[in-house]
Amino acid sequence: xxxxxxxxxxxxxxxxxxxxxxxxxxxxxxxxxxxxxxxxxxxxxxxxxxxxxxxxxxxxxxxxxxxxxxxxxxxxxxxxxxxxxxxxxxxxxxxxxxxxxxxxxxxxxxxxxxxxxxxxxxxxxxxxxxxxxxxxxxxxxxxxxxxxxxxxxxxxxxxxxxxxxxxxxxxxxxxxxxxxxxxxxxxxxxxxxxxxxxxxxxxxxxxxxxxxxxxxxxxxxxxxxxxxxxxxxxxxxxxxxxxxxxxxxxxxxxxxxxxxxxxxxxxxxx
Numbered sequence: 596x597x598x599x600x601x602x603x604x605x606x607x608x609x610x611x612x613x614x615x616x617x618x619x620x621x622x623x624x625x626x627x628x629x630x631x632x633x634x635x636x637x638x639x640x641x642x643x644x645x646x647x648x649x650x651x652x653x654x655x656x657x658x659x660x661x662x663x664x665x666x667x668x669x670x671x672x673x674x675x676x677x678x679x680x681x682x683x684x685x686x687x688x689x690x691x692x693x694x695x696x697x698x699x700x701x702x703x704x705x706x707x708x709x710x711x712x713x714x715x716x717x718x719x720x721x722x723x724x725x726x727x728x729x730x731x732x733x734x735x736x737x738x739x740x741x742x743x744x745x746x747x748x749x750x751x752x753x754x755x756x757x758x759x760x761x762x763x764x765x766x767x768x769x770x771x772x773x774x775x776x777x778x779x780x781x782x783x784x785x786x787x788x789x790x791x792x793x794x795x796x797x798x799x800x801x802x803x804x805x806x807x808x809x810x811x812x813x814x815x816x817x818x819x820x821x822x823x824x825x826x827x828x829x830x831x832x833x834x835x836x837x838x839x840x841x842x843x844x845x846x847x848x849x850x851x852x853x854x855x856x857x858x859x860x861x862x863x864x865x
Contacts, residue, residue, distance in 0.1 A: 596679045597625040597695075598671045598760075601686050602663020604632040604656070607641050610686040614645045616801065617682075620690035621699075624648075625682075628670050630663035632656045650674075659829050660685075661778035664753070665769045672768070675760045683756040688714065690755075690801040698757050698796055705745050708762045708791040712755030712800025713741040722805035723752035725795035726783065733849050734841050736780075739795050746795045750783025755800050756793075766791060770843075774829045777840045784844050812857075815864055822861045832857055 599617060603610050614627065630652040631639050639651050652666050664683065671681055682695065694712065702710040713724030721738055725748030729735040739748055756779075758766075766786050769778040786793060808814055812826035825831045834854060842850035859865075 596676065597621060597623065597682055598675050598679055599625050599627045599682045599684060600664065600667035600671055601627070601684050602630040602632065602654075602658065602660055602667060603634055603638050603642075603686050605634045605636045605638065606686055607634070607636045607638040610638055611641050611645065613684065613686045613688050613690070614642070614647070616688070616690040617684075617695065618646075619692045620801070621695040622693075626650070626675075628652065628667045630654050630658065630666035630670075632658050632663060659775035661769055661773040661775055662771075664778065665771060668763065668768050671760070672764060677760055679760045681758050681760055681763050683753045685754045685803060688754050688801045688803045691799065694796075694798075694800040695757070697798070698755070698800055701794060701797060702757060705794045706792075707747070707794035708765075709756060709758035709786065709793045710796065711748060711751040711793055712757070712796045713739075713798070714752070714754050714801055714803040715799045716804050717802060719799075720805075721799070722803055723754045724748075725793065726750045726752065726780070728784075732845060734845060734853055741796050741798050743797045748783065748793050748795050749787055750780045751793060753779035753782070754803050762791060765789065770839075772839045773836050774833065775836075776830070776832075777836055781840055781844065812861070819861050819864075823858075826857060826861065 627649040632654050633656045642649050698710050698712050711725045714722045716722050725739040726736045727739050728749040770781050812822045812831045838850050838854045841853045
């Protein structure tokens with residue numbers, strides 16, 4: 596059995612579109628576990644009518660992505676059978692037909708422990724997927740393009756991650772230190788340290804638009820004060836989360852360096 600784990604908040608149309616696309620991407624029934632952060636747009640009610648066994652975890656509005664996915668993973672760790680498969684997804688992904696079946700086939704044929712599905716935007720440009728570390732000493736990354744040859748990543752975006760329950764139990768849950776982002780990159784780097792192999796998809800698994808920098812803390816057109824406020828917001832690059840990520844995965848000196856650079860960028864308008 597496949598367990599689809601997600602977290603939601605007031606994106607009913609996107610969430611249901613995601614579930615409907617999974618029905619076309621995967622040839623068998625599946626179980627949905629959703630950690631919902633108090634949606635009031637009918638998301639929970641619509642999920643219950645999706646035609647699949649669905650478990651709604653009612654959470655508060657402070658969980659954000661990392662907290663929501665932790666809740667869903669914790670539930671699956673207790674209730675899923677040892678032989679079951681786990682699919683971590685973002686609810687704004689629209690999967691391509693047969694793509695999850697293909698990803699499962701690649702996972703089993705390669706003998707890898709997990710498989711990450713590459714995402715593209717509506718123009719066919721890659722937005723998410725497997726990630727390669729460009730440096731052993733600094734937090735610099737690049738996306739890995741999907742190719743037919745078996746390609747393994749150093750970490751990943753969790754828009755689509757397929758693994759066995761056994762793999763999830765070996766890797767553990769996402770780090771509770773993160774509020775919204777960075778938990779997936781951290782999880783992938785932990786899996787690599789544990790010797791778990793994560794293979795990249797051979798083609799795009801679904802469509803998911805990338806995050807727009809306009810209006811974010813990286814928007815050079817905003818005033819410095821506004822950029823700083825956005826940076827420290829849960830969906831920005833909070834100082835504590837970012838410092839924890841770099842120190843944990845690279846060490847103290849890189850953590851100090853990377854903690855300072857966002858403020859320098861804001862100060863000089865870059």
